Amino acid sequence: MKYIIITNNRKVANLYQETNQVKFYEFKDFLHILDKVQEQVYEGRKLLSDPIISHLEDAKNPFKSVIVSKECFEDNQEFKRIIDLAVKIATQLERPHDNYSEEELEAFRFIDLKLLQESSHAFDD
Numbered sequence: 001m002k003y004i005i006i007t008n009n010r011k012v013a014n015l016y017q018e019t020n021q022v023k024f025y026e027f028k029d030f031l032h033i034l035d036k037v038q039e040q041v042y043e044g045r046k047l048l049s050d051p052i053i054s055h056l057e058d059a060k061n062p063f064k065s066v067i068v069s070k071e072c073f074e075d076n077q078e079f080k081r082i083i084d085l086a087v088k089i090a091t092q093l094e095r096p097h098d099n100y101s102e103e104e105l106e107a108f109r110f111i112d113l114k115l116l117q118e119s120s121h122a123f124d125d
Helices: 010-016 030-042 056-060 077-092 102-120
Strands: 003-007 021-024 045-047 065-072
Touching (some): 003 030, 010 021, 030 045, 030 077, 045 077
Parallel strands (some): 003 021
């Protein structure tokens, strides 16, 4: 299945840009990425990975990557409900701070990349 990756993680963008469509929003926060995902879902795309954090401790991670279908679908109500709820939850979470060291940021990038890779294996042909 063809898909689009929406991310603010340059590690993800660099790895997938050769083989997949990537919408890279460097210097944008987690909520901005969810807003972009929400736009895609409202255009008819389906969510193919979890739009919200997998664990509450991941809430500190400033990087987020989400997979959506490349194809648009008419019946998309369930995915609209999911992304709307994800945005609502994300607005209530404590925002990650901006004073992470480069080493911490690199660790967060790696975690986000690994989560995305686990999700994307189900769609690779």
